[in-house]
Amino acid sequence: MTVHDIAYVELYTSNKKSAVDYFVSSMGFSRVAEAVGVDHSSALLRQGTVQLAVTTGPATWRFLGEHGDGIADIALTCDDVEEAVRSAVAAGATVTGPGQSRMGLAQGNPAVSAFGGTTHTLLPRDHGPAAGPPPGRNWTTLPDASLQDTSLPDAAAPEAPGPEAPEQDAPSGPHTGRIQLLDHIAVCLEGATLDKYGDFYRDAFGMSCYSSEYVDVGAHAMDSVVMRSSSGRVTFTLVAPDPGKGTGQLDAFLERNGGPGVQHLAFLVEDIIPTVREYRDRGMEFLTVPDTYYDSLEKRLPGMRAEVGMLRSAQVLADRDEWGDLLQLFSRSPYERNTLFYELIQRRGSRGFGSSNIRALYEAVERDRLTAE
Known part of the structure; x- marks a missing residue:
């Protein structure tokens, strides 16, 4: 049941374009992958050993309505995923059903309730921050830190994903990856x-x-x-x-x-x-x-x-x-x-x-x- 690392943190947002711009333009994160599904659109950002998934779309609407923009999932790596699930349930957690963490659960990655609307997706120990994109989604790796966006329309109505649209350029000058x-x-x-x-x-x-x-x-x-x-x-x-x-x-x-x-x-x-x-x-x-x-x-x-x-x-x-x-x-x-x-x-x-x-x-x-x- 011992946890070792935070594999990634997932932000649910009503405005993915603005949220990604903030991390990339102001804080120097690199945008490394995109995943678009029926009910979600995610951008994967990295800097140092930090992985942030920024997600919008119908899968996020319930969380956003209750809590506003915020951290919906903190993915933890552990020695034994099945044992970690059993320990979490014995400690009072529930295994989450379709909803916040449906994208992970659909591919067999269990998630347990944590606090408020936030969950913990549980991953094997070898799936740490440097192991690649979060599992369970159809990620497309970007060739560079491009600011191209494939986000769903922000949480206003349950519409299908729209076409790709360019985002605004970041301020001039190189980031130092601080x-x-x-x-x-x-x-x-x-x-x-x-x-x-x-x-x-x-x-x-x-x-x-x-x-x-x-x-x-x-x-x-x-x-x-x-x-x-x-x-x-x-x-x-x-x-x-x-x-x-x-x-x-x-x-x-x-x-x-x-x-x-x-x-x-x-x-x-x-x-x-x-x-x-x-x-x-x-x-x-x-x-x-x-x-x-x-x-x-x-x-x-x-x-x-x-x-x-x-x-x-x-x-x-x-x-x-x-x-x-x-x-x-x-x-x-x-x-x-x-x-x-x-x-x-x-x-x-x-x-x-x-x-x-x-x-x-x-x-x-x-x-x-x-x-x-």
Whole structure:
């Protein structure tokens, strides 16, 4: 039942063209394959060891109606698929029928329920991120990072796939392929359910609790648990509002998302400051950090005093644990319902998430939420 890797993550979207443009133009992903079926159209994107499937069409409509644009499937590789299914069902999951994961199930790849509308397709250990496109679909490999689109009409009516249509060109200038891997996936859950889901990932997939954190900002608070596989390549950060406090950003996410779901994907980069500057130039929007944060940073981390000016300019957060430094920044959500956003993270030896950064990132999202209201 042990899981080893995330083979791919699948985004269901009402506007595939826009979603693909965002990843390719702003974040440097390459579009490597297309799959078109009766009820779906998918683009496969890659960068580093990350595989993203971006899918639209009738097969996605129920998910989109309930949750908005978001992560519908997180495919996990495991030692023994049949045993993983049995363990997941014993831990409370159900094997999904035709619906969200019908494209995988049609070819014999089982999927089990996870949280909200999100599932886990379970694949053999040898089908990791570098093993090729997700199985179960008729993929056509593209000869290069072409931006040609064969998407279905976006989720407005159940029409047949239309003809190929060219997408808009990406901004000029080469991408540097800055993303290395998927560092972690943050999942927003309902209050008082962290233990339930932590136990699920332990019992179903052999993951263990790496750390926990409670962030109290007075009017409301966030509780979190980090679950990690023994391989170190699958990390879920489970977060939930404290039901004993007032409502805040996590409650707002749960309302917009129609329940639990993936809040953000965190991508590991080698050098975050030039990455943020490049992505910002290419149109990606990030959350802002007040100057007072950097004023106190010089006192909190005196060893980074020489870097504070660059961190302030890029609006990057910094922290340190017993192993090294951690640099992070959240994007704004590019989706209409504000149901999913992204994180850039650089680890200079750090293995955790940084208590001060967790609070600062939470406060940054809260400021952005209050500004938008």
